[in-house]
Amino acid sequence: MSTAREEILGRLRAATADVSTPVGHRGEVPVIQEEGESEQATVELFVENVADYRAEVVRCGPDEVAAAVADALRRRGSRSVVVPSGLDASWVAGLAEDGVELRPDSALTADQLDEVAAVVTACRVGIATTGTIVLDHADDQGRRALSLVPDHHVCVVGVDQVVHDVPQSLGRLDATRPMTWISGPSATSDIELDRVEGVHGPRNLDVIVVG
Amino acid sequence: MTSQGPTVAIFATCFNDTMWPEAPRATVTLLERLGCTVVFPREQTCCGQMFTNTGYADEAVPLVRKFVDVFERYEHVVAPSGSCVGSVRDQHAMLARRSGDGGLVTAVEELTPRVLELSEFVVDVLGRTDVGAYFPHRVTYHPTCHSLRMLHVGDRPLRLLREVRGIDLVDLPNATECCGFGGTFAVKNADTSIAMGSDKARHVRETGAEVLVAGDNSCLSHIGGILGRQRSGVRTLHLAQILASTEEDPA
Amino acid sequence: MSTSPADHGAPPTGDVGAGPTAYPDEPAPLQRTSATFLGMPSFQTAAKAALADTQQRRNLAHATATIRGKRAAVVAEVEAWEELRVAGAAAKDEVLHHLPHYLEQLEENLTARGATVHWARDAEEANRIVVGLVQERDADEVVKVKSMATQEIELNEALEAAGIHAWETDLAELIVQLGHDRPSHILVPAIHRNRAEIREIFLREMGEVGRPAPEDLSDEPARLAEAARLHLREKFLRAKVAVSGANFAVADTGTLVVVESEGNGRMCLTLPETLISVVGVEKVLPTFADLGTMLQLLPRSSTGERMNPYTSMWTGVHAGDGPQDVHVVLVDNGRSHVLADPVGRDALRCIRCSACLNVCPVYERAGGHAYGSVYPGPIGAVLNPQLRGTGSDVDKSLPYASSLCGACFEACPVRIDIPALLVHLRTQVVDEASGRSVEALGMKAAAWTFADHRRLEAAQRAATVGGRLLGDRTIRTVPGLGAWAQARDVPTPPKETFRQWWRRTHGDGAGTDGTGTDGTGTDGRTA
Numbered sequence: 001m002s003t004a005r006e007e008i009l010g011r012l013r014a015a016t017a018d019v020s021t022p023v024g025h026r027g028e029v030p031v032i033q034e035e036g037e038s039e040q041a042t043v044e045l046f047v048e049n050v051a052d053y054r055a056e057v058v059r060c061g062p063d064e065v066a067a068a069v070a071d072a073l074r075r076r077g078s079r080s081v082v083v084p085s086g087l088d089a090s091w092v093a094g095l096a097e098d099g100v101e102l103r104p105d106s107a108l109t110a111d112q113l114d115e116v117a118a119v120v121t122a123c124r125v126g127i128a129t130t131g132t133i134v135l136d137h138a139d140d141q142g143r144r145a146l147s148l149v150p151d152h153h154v155c156v157v158g159v160d161q162v163v164h165d166v167p168q169s170l171g172r173l174d175a176t177r178p179m180t181w182i183s184g185p186s187a188t189s190d191i192e193l194d195r196v197e198g199v200h201g202p203r204n205l206d207v208i209v210v211g
Numbered sequence: 212m213t214s215q216g217p218t219v220a221i222f223a224t225c226f227n228d229t230m231w232p233e234a235p236r237a238t239v240t241l242l243e244r245l246g247c248t249v250v251f252p253r254e255q256t257c258c259g260q261m262f263t264n265t266g267y268a269d270e271a272v273p274l275v276r277k278f279v280d281v282f283e284r285y286e287h288v289v290a291p292s293g294s295c296v297g298s299v300r301d302q303h304a305m306l307a308r309r310s311g312d313g314g315l316v317t318a319v320e321e322l323t324p325r326v327l328e329l330s331e332f333v334v335d336v337l338g339r340t341d342v343g344a345y346f347p348h349r350v351t352y353h354p355t356c357h358s359l360r361m362l363h364v365g366d367r368p369l370r371l372l373r374e375v376r377g378i379d380l381v382d383l384p385n386a387t388e389c390c391g392f393g394g395t396f397a398v399k400n401a402d403t404s405i406a407m408g409s410d411k412a413r414h415v416r417e418t419g420a421e422v423l424v425a426g427d428n429s430c431l432s433h434i435g436g437i438l439g440r441q442r443s444g445v446r447t448l449h450l451a452q453i454l455a456s457t458e459e460d461p462a
Numbered sequence: 463m464s465t466s467p468a469d470h471g472a473p474p475t476g477d478v479g480a481g482p483t484a485y486p487d488e489p490a491p492l493q494r495t496s497a498t499f500l501g502m503p504s505f506q507t508a509a510k511a512a513l514a515d516t517q518q519r520r521n522l523a524h525a526t527a528t529i530r531g532k533r534a535a536v537v538a539e540v541e542a543w544e545e546l547r548v549a550g551a552a553a554k555d556e557v558l559h560h561l562p563h564y565l566e567q568l569e570e571n572l573t574a575r576g577a578t579v580h581w582a583r584d585a586e587e588a589n590r591i592v593v594g595l596v597q598e599r600d601a602d603e604v605v606k607v608k609s610m611a612t613q614e615i616e617l618n619e620a621l622e623a624a625g626i627h628a629w630e631t632d633l634a635e636l637i638v639q640l641g642h643d644r645p646s647h648i649l650v651p652a653i654h655r656n657r658a659e660i661r662e663i664f665l666r667e668m669g670e671v672g673r674p675a676p677e678d679l680s681d682e683p684a685r686l687a688e689a690a691r692l693h694l695r696e697k698f699l700r701a702k703v704a705v706s707g708a709n710f711a712v713a714d715t716g717t718l719v720v721v722e723s724e725g726n727g728r729m730c731l732t733l734p735e736t737l738i739s740v741v742g743v744e745k746v747l748p749t750f751a752d753l754g755t756m757l758q759l760l761p762r763s764s765t766g767e768r769m770n771p772y773t774s775m776w777t778g779v780h781a782g783d784g785p786q787d788v789h790v791v792l793v794d795n796g797r798s799h800v801l802a803d804p805v806g807r808d809a810l811r812c813i814r815c816s817a818c819l820n821v822c823p824v825y826e827r828a829g830g831h832a833y834g835s836v837y838p839g840p841i842g843a844v845l846n847p848q849l850r851g852t853g854s855d856v857d858k859s860l861p862y863a864s865s866l867c868g869a870c871f872e873a874c875p876v877r878i879d880i881p882a883l884l885v886h887l888r889t890q891v892v893d894e895a896s897g898r899s900v901e902a903l904g905m906k907a908a909a910w911t912f913a914d915h916r917r918l919e920a921a922q923r924a925a926t927v928g929g930r931l932l933g934d935r936t937i938r939t940v941p942g943l944g945a946w947a948q949a950r951d952v953p954t955p956p957k958e959t960f961r962q963w964w965r966r967t968h969g970d971g972a973g974t975d976g977t978g979t980d981g982t983g984t985d986g987r988t989a
Contacts, residue, residue, distance in 0.1 A: 005581040008743065011490040011798035012561045018804055019559040026556050029751040030549045032542045032758075049768060110699045110733050130761075130769035143783035144732040144774075148725065167754030175715035175750045176575070178780045181757075181773035186725040189765055190634035190650055191657055191683040193525040193532075199633065199687050200694065201725025201772060223960045225912065229922050230953060232960035239964075251964045256912040262905060264866060266888030270909035277913070302885070360868035389823045393865025400863060402510045405949045406827045407865070436950025 033165040034129065042128045042164045046157075047209060049131025053184025054197050055205040065091045065210055069120055069154055070098055072206035078118035078152045082108065086139025091156060092120055105142055113145055118152035119202075124179075125169045126162040126209075131184070133157055133207065134169060136177040144178055153202040155182070159211035216246030216337065220285035222326065224295045225257035231428040234291040237455035237462070238329055242289070244455070245337055255281045260298035263306060265395040272310045275303045279318045287336065288326040291451045293358025293426045294394075296328040301361050328358055328426060329451055330367040340370045346456045347377030351420035353411070353434065355427040356389050368426055368450055375453060384414045392433035405437070412437040415445055426450045493796025493849040495857075496585065496616045498644070502834035504859035505843075509828035518654045518829050525653050529820045532766025533873070539768070540758065550759045551877040553752040554811035557713070557744070558801060564713040564746045565792065571716025575778025577788040585615035588740060588793045592617055592705065593624045595738055595789055601626065601703045604738075605694075607720060607727045608632035609707025610648060610814050611740045611793055613836040617705065628705070629671075629697050631726035633690050640667035646830025646838060648816040649764055654829055657681040668693050687724075694726065704730035704785070708741045709813065710756060711790070714749045717777045718790070721760060721770050731774045737785035742793050744801075744810040756813065759875035764815040796849035805886050809844045811876040818870035818880060824863060833860065840870035844883040852891050861887035922959045 036042035051057045056075075060068045069091050073081060080101040083092055096102055103116055122140035123133045133155055135141045147153050163169050173179065186201030197203065219242055223235040239249050259274035278299065282288045290296050300323045307319040333339050352372060358364045372380050391397065391407025411434050415423050421444065425431050428449055435447035448462055456462035502508065512518065537543055557564050569579045582588035596604060604621065606612065606628055618628040618639075630639040637652035638645050641663040645651030652660070664675040664686065673696060675689045706727070710719040718739055720727045731737060747756065761770040779788050801807045819825045819839030830838030834856035835846045843860040852858045861884050864870075870880040895902065911917045958966075 004583050004587060007583060008581050008792070008794045008798065009562045009565065011794065012565070012743070012801060014488075015490060015798050015802035015807075016559055016561060021559060023560045023563050024556075024748075025559075026552050029553070029749055029755070030545070031751070031754060032545050032549060033754075034541060052768075053771070114695070114699060127769075130758075132769045137780075137783055144728070145784075148728050148732055166758050167751070170751055170754050175712065175717050175775070176777050178777070178783055179773075179775040180728065181769070181775075183767070183769035183771050185771070186723065187771045188633045188683075188687055188724045189529075190632070190637070190652060190724075191660060191686055192521070193528040193650060193653070194683055196683040196687050198684065199691055199724035199726070200631075200698070200729055225918065228918075228960040229925065230955060232956050232958060232963055235960045236963055239968075251961070251968065253961060253964075253970075254915045256915050256918050259912075262909060264885055264888070265901070265905065266861075266885070266890075266892035267902075267905045267909070268889045268892075270905055273909070274912055301882075305882070356865070356867035356869075360872055387869075389865050389867035389869070391823065391865055393867065395862065396865040399859075400506045400509065400824070402506065402513050403824055403828050403863075404865070406513050407823050408950070432953055433950065436952060439951035440949060 031167045033167045036128060036164040039159070043159050043162050043209065046126050046128035046131060046162045049128065050133075050184070050207050053131055053187075055184050055207055057207045057209060059209045062210055065156060065208060066093050068208045069156070070095055072154045072208070073100055073118055073152075074098070076118070076152050076204050076206070080116045081118040081120055082113065082116045082142070082146055082150060084121055084140055084142030084146060087120060087122065088140065105146055110145060110149060113149035116150045118154060119146050119150045120154045120156070121147050123155055123157050123161060125172050126157045127166055127169045128162055129165045133182050134173065135180045135182065136173060137180070138177070144180060147180065148201060151202055152204040152206070154206045154208065156208045156210060159209060216248070217287055218248040218250060218285070219287045219289050219332070220250050220252055220282055222255060222258075222282065222288050222290040222295070223251065224290055224292045227291060227428055231432070231449065234428055234449035234451050237449065237451035238289065238291045241342060241451055241455040245333070245339060245342060247337075250285075252281045258295045258298045259306070260295060260302070261394060263298060263302050268306060268309055272306050275306045275310075275319065276315060278303070279315065279322055282326070283318060283322050286325065287332065289329055289332045290326065291329050291426070291449060292428070293328045293355050293362055293364065294429055296326055297357035297361035299323050299326045328362055328364055330364050330371055330426060331362065333371060333454070334367045341374035342371060342454050344375040344454050344456050345377055345458045346375050346453045346462060348422050349379040349381060349420045350422045350424050350453065351381050351383040351415060351418040352386070353383055353390065353415070353423060353425040353430065354386055355425050355430045358426050359387060364426070371450070371454055372424070378453075381418045381420055384417055385410075390430045390434050392430045394429070397433060404433075408433055408437045412441065412443070416443055421445060422453075423447045424450055424453055490794075490798035490802060491584070491796070492799050492851045494584065495850050495854060496614075497619070498616060499834050499856070502854065502856040504855045505828070505832050505834070505863040506859060508832035508834065508856070509863070512829045512832050513827060515829070517656070519827065521654055521656045522826050522829055525650070526820045526826045529766055533763060533817060533820065536762045536766055536768055540762065546755055546759055547875055547877050549755045550875055551811060553747060553755055554876050556748050557746045558807055558810050561743060561746070561801065564748060565743060567713040568711055568716060568746055569792075571714070572778055572790055575716050577716070577778040577790055580789060580791045582791055582793045582795070584795050588615045588791055588795065589617055589620035591791050592738055592740065593620055593626065595736070596621065596626050596703050597624065599703055599736055601736075603627040603629060603697070603701060604703045604705050605629050605631050605697055605701040605730045605734065606635070607704065607706035607722065607730045608635045608651075609705070609740060610836060611707045611742050612705060613645065615740070615793065615795060617740065629694070629701075631694050631698070631730060632722070633687060633724060633726075636690055636694070637663060640664065640671070644831060645836060647819055648814050648837065648839070650816075657683060657686065660686055664689050672697060698729040698733055701734045703736040703738065704734040706730055706737065706739045708739050708745055709760065710747045710753065711741050711745050712747050712750050712753065715777055717750060717775050719753065720774045722773070723765065723771045725772055728772055728774055731776065732784045734785055736787040736789070738789045738791065740791045740793060742795070743797050760813055760815055763817040763873065763875040800845070800848040803848065806844070806848050806883060808878050809841065809848060809883060811878055812841050812845065813876060815875055817873040817875065821869040821873045823867065823869070824865065828863075833863070840864060840880045841878070844878075844880055844887060847887050852887070852894060858891055861891055919961065922961075925955045
């Protein structure tokens with residue numbers, strides 16, 4: 001038991017000696033969220049807000065995912081792609097015939113990932129009001145480095161994964177998993193507070209909304 | 212003067228009383244024209260804001276007590292100053308608590324919600340926006356910080372001004388930004404205060420207005436002092452002066 | 463794990479370099495002013511110099527106007543914004559009021575998930591812990607995510623002193639580090655620099671510490687960002703240790719959260735083997751659900767976006783994903799002192815969004831350096847004098863570095879009433895001076911005058927008569943108002959005060975109800 005720990009906790013107890021309310025006094029965490037008019041409106045808002053960050057968004061049917069993925073890779077000129085182990089194989093079927101090199105994630109090092117042009121992942125949740133996709137890095141999304149080091153991220157989102165607002169998304173997420181919340185391609189406003197897309201994270205983000 | 216309206220105690224504020232009596236005078240003229248009976252409790256002095264905001268809370272507490280003693284008997288207390296009313300409504304309770312006098316805390320809680328800035332009283336209590344004023348000049352309005360963000364008077368002053376006959380009311384760019392007066396701030400941080408005031412004066416000049424109007428003479432004297440030094444050809448008037456202005460008795 | 467109440471004040475046994483022992487009835491120690499900011503002049507002195515820096519004035523005016531516009535637009539989209547602010551304040555108050563409880567819960571959850579928790583009483587102890595961890599791993603460099611806590615404790619200087627390079631990876635931090643400069647803004651530390659200056663810094667400095675900037679570098683922000691990408695990538699790919707802060711540390715899950723834009727944070731949090739996060743004790747949130755509030759408030763207040771590009775969350779060690787050696791250093795460094803003031807503790811709600819800086823007319827003109835701390839702007843003006851006390855010139859002056867216009871309170875996502883705190887701290891400064899200054903004497907004299915309307919009337923008569931006789935007699939006679947006259951025309955007193963006019967037109971009484979007059983002292987008795 002470290003002395004610093006005891007001392008800091010002691011100081012903090014003394015500092016709050018005036019507080020008379022018990023822990024949890026405020027009750028339930030208030031959930032302030034707008035509701036979407038309909039599921040359809042929520043998905044449309046999601047698409048609009050993702051596009052607003054200058055990510056490319058396309059909508060397609062369940063049997064059109066592979067074509068949409070191939071199209072996204074072709075459009076950006078991405079000739080190699082890393083594939084998470086649990087990704088729906090049908091989404092990347094036929095890419096090899098296009099001449100795209102498929103790299104399964106077999107413990108690729110960061111340097112090796114840096115040589116790969118793109119990554120295709122699923123996601124856990126989409127948030128409409130903010131245009132956010134949340135990855136929890138399950139097998140269909142892969143470990144965090146996969147969707148970080150390659151310069152092009154193609155993310156497939158099912159309409160049933162899209163919720164309206166941030167608090168609703170938390171209900172679908174497991175805090176014990178690692179998470180990455182992504183809202184558009186990497187960006188900075190550090191120069192004169194003008195937003196510029198494309199710094200260290202993937203500079204190109206394609207979002208395919210299915211259903 | 213007919214007096215079918217309410218009886219109003221005017222809180223002139225020490226700054227207006229001493230330096231800018233035109234504003235409380237116009238307030239009296241206006242309120243009497245609108246049918247109110249105006250009284251001036253002469254024992255009044257100062258709300259204590261200058262002391263409170265400079266850190267002299269102990270010096271401010273007796274003034275809070277005095278303010279309560281003078282005004283607690285009145286149903287309506289009106290002042291031509293967003294800043295002083297802001298101090299009364301926002302700071303007197305804190306000062307009363309500091310005094311440790313429970314009676315004073317209660318008295319402050321009872322009194323201060325009845326202390327209103329002029330535009331609040333005219334719009335909310337009297338229910339008037341057209342006060343029968345006449346002022347045929349190009350005017351721009353600066354919402355002072357305390358009336359805007361402490362009292363939340365909102366667009367009440369503008370609603371009153373829009374009804375003034377003959378007025379050419381123009382928007383002030385960056386209107387909600389502070390003019391840089393800030394009481395003790397203008398003294399202790401004079402350079403920054405002047406930098407802020409110069410920008411405010413520039414925005415006023417951009418409007419081409421001949422008159423700058425606001426609800427606080429402290430802010431107006433700060434901006435007006437800069438406009439005057441620039442020989443800008445813009446004069447300052449308190450909101451009460453424009454609202455009191457008529458063809459027979461122009462401001 | 464838990465501590466019984468009887469143990470609170472137990473003095474430390476055998477530890478070195480500890481601050482004074484905190485007994486429950488003794489105030490917790492202040493933060494020691496770091497070497498960088500020792501001997502800083504008062505705010506008004508520093509501001510005077512900054513006001514003359516025309517390029518900085520223009521850079522700041524442009525940048526803050528841009529971000530103010532963005533923030534206003536995205537805040538207006540949220541119908542329940544005020545309710546969110548109330549919920550945000552409530553979440554932070556819940557934590558601050560019960561901080562020991564939530565810190566112990568956080569520690570328990572972090573430990574259960576494989577992280578190692580360290581506690582640091584002050585900056586020196588925090589630095590010692592971090593340097594020790596890096597040295598134990600035989601690393602001679604670390605990559606850093608932008609972090610206010612590590613800036614506050616001056617970790618980079620401590621690492622460099624131990625021969626360890628600390629590479630700042632946030633673009634603005636990189637600009638500041640390469641420019642041998644100091645940060646001037648919480649969110650955008652290089653806000654005082656424009657694109658042309660940044661280009662020059664990159665061309666001159668990048669080659670000294672790694673991959674040089676492209677020779678044909680232009681001052682387009684996109685090209686500058688690309689230069690940073692190329693320069694830093696080799697460092698991300700080879701670094702063994704990363705150092706971060708945390709925006710939030712969730713007690714009921716042990717989750718740490720970093721909110722960022724560029725992906726430099728993700729690089730640091732993901733690629734190295736070891737991750738050390740330095741977290742102020744006030745960064746705790748009670749529950750994971752509270753993120754639903756905070757992640758709506760923070761990005762809109764901070765960068766004026768609906769959501770920032772990247773938010774990373776991790777809970778201890780995740781097998782096979784990211785750093786497998788995870789440390790969290792919980793830092794006090796004066797926070798317990800701030801917490802002990804029931805009024806002042808509201809400042810610890812701060813989530814470092816910097817909205818108060820961006821709306822502050824004083825910050826916009828004086829810039830961040832005048833605040834003499836890594837925490838500039840309105841929040842710095844209330845936080846620094848509480849963390850460090852009001853003994854120094856700069857900390858004594860900061861409570862007065864505001865016109866009390868209230869724009870900061872209006873913008874604050876966790877409803878910190880900064881103007882009220884400033885007034886509270888001004889009172890503290892005056893109380894500590896114990897009434898001996900010229901100003902205090904003037905204030906006492908003025909208070910005496912205002913205590914009785916007859917004294918006020920006498921003073922008014924002197925002023926107005928004097929004004930008429932001398933022609934230019936002004937309110938400069940009020941103590942301290944001399945500086946007023948520098949750049950403004952100063953009004954001369956009127957020929958007749960309001961109360962003289964009232965007496966002339968309405969008579970002596972208070973009015974028709976006959977109250978408010980004692981019937982005496984109506985003329986001249988004190989003249």
